[in-house]
Amino acid sequence: GAVVSQHPSRVICKSGTSVKIECRSLDFQATTMFWYRQFPKKSLMLMATSNEGSKATYEQGVEKDKFLINHASLTLSTLTVTSAHPEDSSFYICSARDSAGGTSGIYEQYFGPGTRLTVT
């Protein structure tokens, strides 16, 4: 099946610094990508929807100036956590929607392997 990669897989950064996470669709084009956050033993929480060539749409309660999203190409979206704090420590997962569509008109979303962020 389609593959979505994330880089890095885990990162440790100091409080106050910024960290960038990349999400790539490796063998398909994705006009839309999604960024999720997941706390231990909790469900995925959608943070924002990233559309290629336009501004991201953020979910209620997610600070757009803190979580900067750039979707510069049909295969790459980035999430930058700015001025990171320990409470930003979490598992961040992206998914990519296959622009080509799928069976029965359902667009499959393929998830990346996730990035574990630890802010010290």
Next chain:
Amino acid sequence: KNQVEQSPQSLIILEGKNCTLQCNYTVSPFSNLRWYKQDTGRGPVSLTIMTFSENTKSNGRYTATLDADTKQSSLHITASQLSDSASYICVVSPSNSGYALNFGKGTSLLVTP
């Protein structure tokens, strides 16, 4: 409010046994229901996707059922293996949402030797 409820929250079974996970939802109008498997520290992997008109779909030892009238789905795992230990997440997509997915909290399955 669109909700997806899964049960049980966690489950322990012996290797080789079968098990069934449940998903109830209130999402309306309904487009499709997905089951994902998420290994610890990894992203979710799709197992099945079912639309309104489908009431069963299989993927190897995984069989999902859907009753759109009662808004219930189940995931049956046959002849469980140690590698089946993971979180199984039920995800429902409303037909008027565009891209939105409503996630259940998942069932944590542990298969023991």
